[in-house]
Amino acid sequence: MRLFKLTVATIFRRKAWAICLFAVLFLPFVLPLISSASEKPVLLQPARIQAAWGTLFICTMFWGFFAAARLGESNTRSGTGEYFRTTGLTATRQLFEIWLAIFVYIVPLAFAAAAVCLLGAMPSESSEKAMWLTLNFQYLSLFLLVFAPLLALATALASRFGGITGFVVTFFVTLYGLYGVGYLDNMLKLEANSALQTLWLYSPQYRFADLTQRLYFKTGALTGEVFSNMVLYFTAILAVNTGISRLCFRTSSNA
Incomplete structure (x- = not known):
């Protein structure tokens, strides 16, 4: 795991992860106080929920994808990947170790957002706490299931096509899956179109993983069947993105 340790140390020295952690932990408590939510105490907890998860999504999409793309490009162009390849570390293993090094920084951010909702927005009713x-x-x-393969995708695309391409493509795929497919769905409801229908059918429906509105309006947890189906769906997308990432990833500019 030498490449993993090297990547973890590189990310740690750049300190951007600390800014993201600070933002996820403190912005949910600061932003509601300078917004209209401060005028109505009942809105403070919903505002914290939106700020916590919104900040997490922003940090992951901007810093997470950028760091993944930068490391993927650096591994190829600096000769690091080629060096580790000579020591017996395969391309698949290199992609895994770079991805894992980034993912171990994203996981605490996700737990921090969940902690803000549990500690700073827990319902007062005891009957609602288990649901929460x-x-x-x-x-x-x-x-985590949605963003894990996207980090690998950014790394792989950057190793082959450059850091800007790796970041931009992954960013817009995520943005499209979170919001674009919703607009496309609304268009199809107004006017049928077979080409757009096919596009919508094969689009990644990342919007289903965004449960902020369920937290905001306290509409309850997903049923076991629905949650299991969503896990299976996003696991299938994970498999597709993993395959694409492995095909795109390379360890040297000449390979």
Whole structure:
């Protein structure tokens, strides 16, 4: 795991992860105080929920994807990947270790967002507390399941096509899956189109993993069947993204 340790140390020295952790932990408590939510105490907890998960998504999509793309490009262009290849570390193993090094920084951010909701927005009704714990666990699980392969995708694309391409493509794929497919769905409801229908059918529906509105309106946790189906769906997408990432990833500019 030498490449993993090297990558972890590189990310640690750049300190951007600390800024993201600070933002996820403190912005949910600061932003509501300078917004209209401060005028109505009943809105403070919902505002914290939106700020916590919103900050997490922003940090992951900007810093996480950027760090993944930068490391993927650096591994190829600096000769690091080629060196580790001569020591017997395969391309698949290199991709895994770079991805794992980034993922270990994303996981604490996700837990921090969930902790803010549990400690700073827990319902007062005792009957709702169990539901709240379950819903936050479901949200945390789906978030990690969605973003884990996207980090690998950014790394792999950057290793082959450059850091800018790796970041931009992954960023817009995520943005499209979170919001674009919703607009496309609304368009299809107004006017049928076979080409757009096919596009929508094969699009990654990342929007289903965004449970912020369920937390905001306290509509309850997902049923076991629905949650299991979502896990299976995003696991299938994970498999597809993993395959694409492995095909794109390379360890040297000449390979």
